[in-house]
Amino acid sequence: MIGITRHAVYLPRHRIEREKIAAAHGGKPVLEGERTAIGFDEDALTLALEAVQGLDLPACGGIYFASTTAPYLERMNAALLATACDLPEEIAVADFAHSLRAGTVALMAALDRAAVGGQEPILVVAADVREASPESPEEQWFGDGAAAVAVGREHVVAAAKAWASVSDDFLDFVRRDKDERITSFASRFTVEGYCRIVGRAIARVLEKSGLRPSEIARVILPPLDPKMATRVASELGFRAEQVQETFLDRVGMLGCAMPLFLLSAALEQARPGDRILLVGYGSGADAVLFEVTPLIEGYVVRDPIAEQLRRGLRFPSYERFRKAREYFRHHEEGPVLSNVFYEKEEARTIRLRGTECGECGLRQFPPTRICQRCHSMTGLREVSLGRQGEVFTYTVDWLAASPMPPTVLAVVDIEGGGRLYVQVTDVEPSEVRIGMRVRLTLRRLGAGGGLYHYYWKCRPEGGEDG
């Protein structure tokens, strides 16, 4: 049996109400509710890493990263993700891009790999931070987010039964190499095209598996348009109650992460035996049929979607929302780092390696030749530090240069040992206190010399332990 063994989503903590966006342009919201939005230090890669960390897997056979908005166009983003997870070099990495179905394309590539007995599990992660023109409907109804699944043969909670694709160079949303923002062709015509193309992919999978639409418990249709969901479903032969809810009023359209996000949402509610039909759409369509296994009953979702929705922090203004998205387009004043320096630094600043003393057991960061406590010079070994901890002390600093002051800094005791001094992000300063539980999160610290400078910050712990 091959299929999904773990799943997780990550929604950036910031939100903006659509009323606020519409009001800034003197218009009315195209859709009720609010959307998720990145903070100034986030991008598709940092969202993806959060989703991967949410899988809570210590080891894997590879990482497939799907995004239409990956921060690097030349340099393997998945390799950077693997480094941040401190994974060994033998794993398989690949970037998937350029289409809203990049997430499902990556998923099917992982299924194909698992089907021929490749190393597993493959972590498939999709993340998007799509840019639409200010005043466009897309600025309101898009959201930012990431979702990840582990594809393997052991501990499968949703077995992949059949999958199929169709290719179609249909024009709906496009972005050229020189464009910062999408061009939208959305209209009733594109909805018709969506139904036609998705319908062909679904027909192929149902034919392969010998099922009728009525035998599907949940069909996952990533929306092409803010209001199309039920209309499309009936055209495709599904009843409204079979259709997975899309969270557009609280999240928005998450680009190529949407299918995996909705798959995770479906799995949070699924029961053994449920058939889930996942659709990916963009320049054609993918359809994957899953059957939920009895293992779903014991599966614990560490940070469920409802919890993440509950923790939202609303931007105080439309201007803040825009500034967060555009800050790094205009700011390159970070240091110019040589690749020689970067290579040396990688172990500590990206892999987050420290040293453990063989004599007294103290874990310390950055890596050291001589133990800080017992001064032992032998038996020290490099270790990967944990990614959770507790605030030992902190300050809220209004002097530090920041696009969104104040800067919260904390000394964090890492679970399993070691102590870090990092910025606290995604937080209301009044929330911070000594003893607060935090998770480490890789963020953009700066940019300069052709690179984004990623380093660890921490954020309040979410989920049941928050």
Added chain:
Amino acid sequence: MAESLKDKVAVIGIGCTKFGELHDKSLSELMAEAALAAYEDAGIEPERVEAAWLGTFSPGFGGGKASVTLADALRLYGKPITRVENYCATGTDAFRNACLAVAAGVYEVVLVVGAEKLRDRPVRGLQREGTHPYLEAGSTPPGLFALAANRYFHRFGGDRHTLAKVAVKNHHNGALNPKAHFRMEVTEEQVLAAPLVAYPFGLYDCCPTTDGAAAVIICRADRARQFREDPVYVKGIGLAVETGWPFFDPTFEYIGFPATVAAAAEAYRMAGIRNPAREISVAEVHDCFTWTEIANYEDLGFCKKGEGRYFIEEGRSALAGDLPVNPSGGLKSFGHPIGASGVRMLTEIVLQLRGQAGARQVKNAELGLVHNLGGPGSVACVVVLGR
């Protein structure tokens, strides 16, 4: 065991510029002004100076990085000059090195100059040059000390009201001092109402960025009376360096600074001091932030750990208290041009011991202490002077 510097070196001349935003003066003008005042105070011609030490932290526009800056400012050529940089302990460490040379008998008369021109810089506060591009990102000096203040409050209690009392005291003292950067009293209410800089520090909890220079002339103790009737003698000096990254040290408690404890122990050993709270008459300590002064009371042994708040609350460190601290106004009010500060604090203690401190004179000053604390509490230097 190591030897003592006690009574081997004497201070025979001091000079100090007005501290403040000296927009019309360059670094070398300030150095010259301080040094010329010290020559005059010692009653010596510049030719008597055999060697010099320059303490300056941050190369500014127009020099400061190397010993040539002092050589050119004073036209002091053909003689050994060394620049010292040791975070905020720069000034006292320059003095310490000069004392070692004199005590060794290599030179008879030596000049020490501390100078800094912070207001010529394009940014507020201290630049974090030479630090790691990632590992300390977002760090500022008030932020680094605020980490300790918050942990200290968590352990021992106290709050912003406690801190405000230090600001009120040091502003009061500074108002009495003609050379201080700030000469204004503040109330506790004003301190608490000021904008936050790095919680729990507000504007009045932080020392200002200041321009200034100070100089001292030292000589062999056995020659001091050739120059003046009232020399002040070095009784002990201690310097201690701890980790520059306490925030990564899992054993660091963040309630005070081991560097100060170690530096004080060494200085007290040399001076033969057993009970600092009783034996020391007056102290200039490193109040870069109000909380730092409270930690210093404890680390210097003026009171027990955790009891520093009572030391300020009960008025013991006030000008009329039993151990006046920072009669000059401290870094808080006198200003803190990094390399100049330690040397300036020495000049204050010399004035106090000579009985020349005017309106801020401490009664019966016999033994005075100077303390600098540098980096995130990493480097401390303690000097004990006496009559």
